[in-house]
Amino acid sequence: ELSLSGAKMAGASGLRSIMEDVAASTADASAGEWLNLSVGNPASVPEASEMWRTALADALSEDFGRASCRYGPSRGSQVLIEAVVDYFRRTYGWRLGPDNVVVGPGSQMLCFAAAALFAGPGARGERKIVLPMVPDYTGYQGMCMHAGGIVGVPPLIERQGDHGFRYVLDLEGLSRRSDIGMMLVSSPGNPTGRALDRADLDALTALAAERDVPLLLDQAYGSPFPRIAEVRTEPVLHDHLIHCFSASKAGLPGERVGFAIGSPRYVDALASFMSNSVLHAPQLPQAALARVMRNGRLDDVTREAITPYYREKKCLAAKLLAEAMPPDMDWRMHSGAGGMFCWLWVDHPWFDDVELYRRLKERRVFVVPGRHFFVDPLSSPALAGHATRCFRVSLSAEEQVLTEGIRQVAGVLREMRAEA
Ligand code: PLP
Secondary structure (H helix, E strand, O other): OOOHHHHHHHOOOHHHHHHHHHHHHHHOHHHHHOEEOOOOOOOOOHHHHHHHHHHHHHHHHHHHHHHHOOOOOOOOOHHHHHHHHHHHHHHHOOOOOHHHEEEEOOHHHHHHHHHHHHOEEEOOEEEEEEEOOOOOOHHHHHOOOOOOOEEEOOOEEEEEOOOEEEEEOOHHHHHOOOOEEEEEEEOOOOOOOOOOOHHHHHHHHHHHHHHOOOEEEEOOOOOOOOOOEOOOOOOOOOOOEEEEEEOHHHOOHHHOOEEEEOOHHHHHHHHHHHHHHOOOOOHHHHHHHHHHHHOOHHHHHHHHHHHHHHHHHHHHHHHHHHHHOOOOOOEEEEOOOEOOEEEEEEOOOOOOHHHHHHHHHHOOEEOEEHHHHOOOHHHOHHHHHHHOOEEEEEOOOOHHHHHHHHHHHHHHHHHHHHHO
């Protein structure tokens, strides 16, 4: 029989259904027939693949014995910790020591560990993981082992022109929460690509300090690498901030390596969590990541290949949407250059995100229903009215898949409107 937390973790989630769609669209020989616009896989950018292939091959030939044939430190391998300390000193002038850094098998696990450490029943009562602004990464929702342990603050919505909009952080709404155990935000965000600006970041940091809780900034898409979305506010060091970085979206999702930077009181707890759960992250990819951080390849490939790739892909998607979508329909795309996704809002009563998903799946096309990116959206009619009218399209698909996928989306929207 499953425990209460077991039942929560074994249950369905947005992330689980995305992973199942990934499996379905890659499982058989007819995989090519699926148009998968749902995955968070990084695009295959040739320069990035080449960088990782070389770094992994070098690590295999030179570090195999040290890295793969014995256990290593739970905090992360010495070579990567030193590379991180050095890289952030060069890049931002940060003065870090090894006790400010912890490595994990991907940022998902680091965020999960932080969620377990800082939310749940404790000396100050029941503390929650608070997402300061939903929609945010659907994978956060499985991070809390307690039912109701994660909550999201709905955004303010600003319409822009005929087909644009943006979310605005509702600081007042966030400040009203008295149960914050940790704040968790992706910046630039999944699904919108929106990065926190200086004012947002300062306000969130001040709130974290006032409540004496960590603010975890998940920079899977951010600065200094892989810069998949536009970032105007570079990260800063603060006692209450935990920064999380990952090699995944720079092209190495399968090898599971990421790291967090923060004050030792948070980082030590995370390192212990790694010991208790996974022992440590895989060491060959740690050696490869250390290499590309040290030799400048990661910065070069980010600047010359990854950032331009996604900027161009976003422009292409915007153009395809403008051509394919019915002009008299109230469809809107969240603003911002770059990002791995298009986040779309169809503001009509006949639209339903799950119905769109179902109809597209019949045509062997995957997108992600918007509601997965909000926490418990159906509990509030106002939020449900927005969340169920959104969906996410991934930009990492090949150009012809994106083109045909968007054509199919527009076709299904016309069909749904005609039947209403
Ligand atoms: N954080 C965000 C915002 C993501 O979108 C993803 C993956 O889609 C992850 C974390 C997971 O990253 P990793 O592969 O580093 O665990």
